[in-house]
Amino acid sequence: MAFVQPSAVAAGGPGTLVSSTPLAAGQVPAGAGSGYKILYSSTGVGGAATDVSGLVYLPQGTPPPGGWRVLSWAHGTTGLGDQCAPSALGPDGYLSGWLRAGYAVVETDYAGLGTPGSHPYLDGKVAAHGVIDAVRAGRELDPGLSAHWFVAGQSQGGHAAMFTGHEAAAYAPELDFRGTIGHGVPSNLSYFVSLIGPTFPPSLIGTGTKTLIAFILAGMRTAVPDFDLDSYLTPLGRDVVGKADTLCNGALGALMAQTNLADMFTKDLGPAFQQAWGAVFDVPVTGYDKPIFIAQGAQDDTVPPSLTGQLVTALQQNNQPLTFTSYPSGHGGTPGAALPDALAFADRLFAGITDPTTPPTTPPTTPPTTPPAPGPADVKATADRAPDAGGWYRAPFTAKWSATAAAGIASCTTTAYPGPDTATGSLTGTCTDNNGKSADAAFAFKYDATAPTAATTSGGYVRSGAPVAGTAADATSGVREAAVTFADLMGKRVTRPATCAADCTTWTAPTTGLRGFYLVSASAVDAAGNAGAASAARLVLVL
Incomplete structure (x- = not known):
């Protein structure tokens, strides 16, 4: 039966808490101190306002300074009827491990599942909105939930988790999103289903x-x-x-x-x-700015490892912040098998967070009796070598800081940079004088140590003189040039420069003077001077 309440979306916006109902002791997972069924506002299909039901579980004890760390859990497929919603089915025992580890858990039912209307199954953005807005509503319900949160999900929820990781920063900038965990993530299905x-x-x-x-x-x-x-x-x-x-x-x-x-x-x-x-x-394969952990069961016959392998390869080729691990489990067993690694991954997501403490009621007001001596001046940084190509570094370098000071310089930072790739890199260094005073300066740079990729899209046959075509890609500095090699069946090779379209994402190369069967491969060079390996060859008949 649908959980029906008057909508508050128009009044409060996405994430507004509409209603809450305390849960009895037998309705919460082990490790929970209390729990609530909630109704909250969110954004549905086509951007329309909608109300979504869900659950909030709080750990036992009192919140730590800064509040409970928050897990927004995205559940796997249970069905599309309202009676299939997690808030109707009862507690998920898997969540006990997270509650005992000190995480508050919010769990969306998803739009149209437990509330009026139909459920847009595997609509990634709508599911992500429900996952994110559950955090907002949970924090309105209990101020003991911190603004620091991450998402984890299984199966349908793994798909929702990936979209959440892609959308969270823009959709809810007031929250501090830390990262994504996805188990058995469905992907690369649209072509298969179309057959x-x-x-x-x-x-x-x-x-x-x-x-x-x-x-x-x-x-x-x-x-x-x-x-x-x-x-x-x-x-x-x-x-x-x-x-x-x-x-x-x-x-x-x-x-x-x-x-x-x-x-x-x-x-x-x-x-x-x-x-x-x-x-x-379709799961996005670019645009993630926080760490991702994907767990895949090697015996999974619902989300085949081969399809997840395609997703992982695409994410890695696009330099996304991915950790991938395979487990000897089936589809339903992967969350449990991966739990120790997932807990450790989540701990790393929250490492280094310091929440502000209450300031002293009477701040010091006594000024120094004499003006302080000036600290280091003219702080600047230089690299130990020039960029490799086009203003880009493609191999590790060391930045060294220097400065002047009336008291003399005691020390300055020296920092080696081995990666990762970035088009907007910045290192900050410090110089300290002999009076203990310090000053900072930034060193801006561009770094790309990853070679570009290229592929030939032409196959079958072409007329002599007509071009073969292909693609090239580089996630950081961009493709500067591409070349195409034609190898006949006797092994004789001819390499020709490709003619690039904008950013060399697509290219063509002429077949003038060629006739017969050729294995055609392509390679590319990026703006940083990285030369990519030759692509897999495709057989082309030049008539």
């Missing part, structure tokens, strides 16, 4: 995957209402998708075990579906 249609072989997927697809289609109706899904569905398909919008995992799984997926469709979902659903589902 499903009336001729899809039933032997390729099992009941679990069929159940997931039914949930995806039901969520698609809500997340992308302009997409004409019914035109792809048979009467059976429309009936199944309608039921998926109201059922929990077990009931829908029993239905899908008796359903031939191909019988649900009049035509392949195809590229139009891939584009429409991918716009809300």
